[in-house]
Amino acid sequence: MHEIPTTTPDIAAALKSHDENRQGEAYAPFALDPNQYKKHFYIESYGCQMNFSDSEIVASILNQHGFGATRNVEEADLILLNTCSIREKAEQTVRKRLTEFRKLKESKPGTLVGMLGCMAERLKSKLLEEEKLVDMVVGPDAYRTLPALVEEAETGQKAVNVMLSRDETYADISPVRLDSNGVSAFVSIMRGCNNMCSFCVVPFTRGRERSRDDISILAECQNLWDRGFKEVTLLGQNVDSYYFVHDDGRIVNFAQLLEKVALISPDLRVRFSTSHPKDITDEVLHTMAKYENICKYIHLPVQSGSTRVLQLMNRTYTREWYMAKVDRIREILPDCGISSDVIAGFCTETEEDHQDTLSIMDYSKYDMSYMFFYSERPGTLAARRYTDDIPEEVKKRRLVEIVELQNRLSRESNLQDIGKTFKVLIEGNSKRSDADWMGRNSQNKVVVFPKENYPLQKGDYVWVKVYDSTQATLLGNIVEA
Structure with missing residues (x-):
């Protein structure tokens, strides 16, 4: 899998032409009805698309065991970081966040912090014992055991499961779509x-x-x-x-x-x-x-x-x-x-x-x-x-x-796409203006175009003729199919 690296600002800016998968960006999920849960979890994901997908599996497992998701880390009883080991920068970012969460724990005793994903096996001892930044460490194949590990960590024990599996695919778990655009x-x-x-x-x-x-x-x-x-x-x-x-x-x-x-x-x-x-x-x-x-x-x-x-x-x-x-x-x-x-x-x-x-x-x-x-x-x-x-x-x-x-x-x-017409799937408003739609064509290029007075909504297909472009985006207008 691929992730967006963090380099110099100029280099980072050059990579914005593909924002579909938000690699390297942390996000917090939400529950449809967070009030139905007595306990809440907050999760951030780093790295590849697979980590974001895994976080949706984790959310499903936790929902089934009485935890609702929250966007507000300060109201969470359980804080989770789904980590990436592909680049050194990703590990540095995770360490920084864990340090911040340790300060939050001091102000809210009983809060648990867990590390999930690819950093789990390699750094479990260091983060658990030496730096005392986490209460639990859970590898990518051990998410089914997360509720039991939470119970163990609540007793003050350090909870760890980083065993790899030859057959785990989580095929029977219906993921909770986190922060989804619905499209x-x-x-x-x-x-x-x-x-x-x-x-x-x-x-x-x-x-x-x-x-x-x-x-x-x-x-x-x-x-x-x-x-x-x-x-x-x-x-x-x-x-x-x-x-x-x-x-x-x-x-x-x-x-x-x-x-x-x-x-x-x-x-x-x-x-x-x-x-x-x-x-x-x-x-x-x-x-x-x-x-x-x-x-x-x-x-x-x-x-x-x-x-x-x-x-x-x-x-x-x-x-x-x-x-x-x-x-x-x-x-x-x-x-x-x-x-x-x-x-x-x-x-x-x-x-x-x-x-x-x-x-x-x-x-x-x-x-x-x-x-x-x-x-x-x-x-x-x-x-x-x-x-x-x-x-x-x-x-x-x-x-x-x-x-x-x-x-x-x-x-x-x-x-080369100027003058061409593409079928675009509308994903939502343009980041720059609510007067414009943003979507993608089959080739995965971002296309921005004015809404005008067309009765369209997110999730609709529309034909767009490109009249201009930037390095990252095609600019067009709606045309008849």
Whole structure:
């Protein structure tokens, strides 16, 4: 999964072209009727979309055990941080918040603070015993035990469960949609990852890959549609490797799952994230082409444009193979939007390697990218095998060059859309003016357009002709279909 990094203000500003998933942004949920609960919990999520989805599972479990959600941390009996270990900055942010919550605990004795998610295993002892910042630590596969852990923590004991599971998918739990716009929702289809990229901590914090049964996925998507949602995003660390085997031997792969979800209704948009280039098959691409409501957008992380560095990263493909995959996507889906993840300054990266990254970005013509400089994560294969030998000033300079290139590519991509007409799903008011609507087209680009006097509402589809663009947004006017 990908997350928005925190770098310099200029670099951070350049990444605003994709605000759909709000990675790295904390949020608090709400309950439909918070007064029905005697106790309340407050939760903040950091990192990838999967963490936000997991928080909705946690909310459901807690609701069933007498806890209602609150937006006000000061009235919470239970404060939870759903954490991310992908970047060092994310861990620093979580530590800062935990320190703030410790002060709140002093003013309100009995309040419990818990850490969920990917930081749980790696930092449990330090945060529980040394720094005494939390009362409980719960790993991504142990959320069912959260109510029992709360009871244990209420006795003054330190409550911990960070056991990873080979089969937990939370398939039977109906998530509580937190802070939802009522239009779009995340649906988790699998957990864990088997890829073992050398820079990534996910296989160690979320365990091995396991797919959720397609019947429960379809039931959740159908329920969302019945409740008025118009878009679902199928989530997984590597959705393309989805593979579920029924007891009778029937196999459902990702392309087949995509089709099943698309057939719920032609008016239900289907997105997915994240993809590993090695698993995007022609079957998936042809399924996307077959159904208008499967959005024409693929997040295709490249990480580096250098074959040598890709081998060190254990990405299992070469520069040439990746470029051929981009060609294949363009061939089958000519109007497909493509975005990427890019890492600057991985171990031993040379200037030539860096130039290879810039050139593959230019070749792929990404609409947007998530861009980082490499930060070593303890426990990863890279931390054990390689020396983090690129000076930070070099990493930052290379990242600036990557961001500047992506800025140009994003502008060029949007300029090419001027004069085109797109089907847009209205998500709500524009951030800048209540007189304008904001929505997205199939390619996942933000489109802003005046409401005028049309009888439209959030969740409606509308055709918009683009007359101008910024680096991050298409500007248009409503037209007849």
